[in-house]
Amino acid sequence: MIDSKRLESIVAEAGKIAHGLWPGAGAELRSWEKEPGSPVCEADLAVDAFLKRELGALLPSAGWLSEETSDDPARLDHDLIWMVDPVDGTRDFIRGREGWAVSVALISNGRPLIGTLCAPARGEVWQAVAGQGATRNGQKLIASTRSEFAGARVPAADLMKQDRMLTKVDQPNSIALRIAMVAADEADLVATLRWGFEWDIAAAGLIAREAGAAVSDSFGRKLNYNKRDPRAFGVVASAPAIHGATIDHLAERAAAVSSRTK
Numbered sequence: 001m002i003d004s005k006r007l008e009s010i011v012a013e014a015g016k017i018a019h020g021l022w023p024g025a026g027a028e029l030r031s032w033e034k035e036p037g038s039p040v041c042e043a044d045l046a047v048d049a050f051l052k053r054e055l056g057a058l059l060p061s062a063g064w065l066s067e068e069t070s071d072d073p074a075r076l077d078h079d080l081i082w083m084v085d086p087v088d089g090t091r092d093f094i095r096g097r098e099g100w101a102v103s104v105a106l107i108s109n110g111r112p113l114i115g116t117l118c119a120p121a122r123g124e125v126w127q128a129v130a131g132q133g134a135t136r137n138g139q140k141l142i143a144s145t146r147s148e149f150a151g152a153r154v155p156a157a158d159l160m161k162q163d164r165m166l167t168k169v170d171q172p173n174s175i176a177l178r179i180a181m182v183a184a185d186e187a188d189l190v191a192t193l194r195w196g197f198e199w200d201i202a203a204a205g206l207i208a209r210e211a212g213a214a215v216s217d218s219f220g221r222k223l224n225y226n227k228r229d230p231r232a233f234g235v236v237a238s239a240p241a242i243h244g245a246t247i248d249h250l251a252e253r254a255a256a257v258s259s260r261t262k
Contacts, residue, residue: 002059002106004129007114010054012125014102015118017050018043018087024096024121031094039090044068047086047102055082055104062106065230067199073228081107081226083202088117089174098122099172105202107225115203117176126180126207134183134210143213144188144238149245152188152238155181163249179204179237183211189238189246193218193257198230205237214243218254233258 021027021043031041048068056064063078065071067085075081082104087093089100101119105112117126126141128134134141146152154163155171155178169187172178179201181187202225205215217223218234220243234254238246 002114004114006058007055007104008116008125008127010051010058011102011104011116011118013054014047014051014086014104015120015125018047018093018100018102019120021046022093022096022100022121024098029094031090039094040068041087041090041094043093044087044090048084051082051084051086051102051104055084059106063226065199065226067197071230075226076228078226079109080113083107083112083199083225085176085199088176088200089172092173097173099174099177101126101174101177103174103176103199103203105199105206105225107202110224110226112202112206112225115206117180117203117207119174119177122177126183126204128203128207128210130206130210132210134207136180136184141183141207141211142185143183143208143211144185145212145241146188146239147241149242149249152242153186154189154191155187175200175235176204179208179215179235182213182237182239183208189236189242191218191236191238191246191250192234193250193253195231195233195258195261196235198225198227198232201232201235205235208237212240213237214240216243216247218247218250218258220244220247 063075
């Protein structure tokens, strides 16, 4: 097994690198668009390069999949793979807001084995190991146990008309941090209806699951990782008792959006 203390140290150092480049800490940041609507900044690249080097040295047998590295199909030949989003929530990062995190997961045979989020602007470190529970800053997490869908807390800036039976709570830009909010009983559900990438959700999905939440794609299907096409249609993380109601509530929109956007 890997040296867990070394892993924690590597991810913490990655967080320091990002925080040192964060405008909220007074840094002057260079940013641009990879493509229209897809921002990237120098912190993304610096953290990605650091993690690729250090995690590769920590576990040389593992493959690599990251938002900021060109995909190498050779990863499919590995039973173990690092799955990394060097700065999840880049828009908040660029704007000097706190809703971003470094996300690192170790995948074993298609399932998350270790997940960690480092959110230095918030003073948070989230961790989970499969079968061993989840923590934030060393404190055990117990996910939302809400049993009624109506009134459920959801991180959102606004709600569509058909979702207004839900209750808005603060929404960080990072999808990983929004999922982690369910793990910490600060939200009852998080749901997306778009094609997203495995690196967005691998670490946070494990953290939520280990805290007791239900986690799936937008159709209620189990999430698999290190697929040839590293995407999933949406993610739902929720209190277990409202997971089915959430999937039912989203079903018509999920079918419509997925068919026209794949």
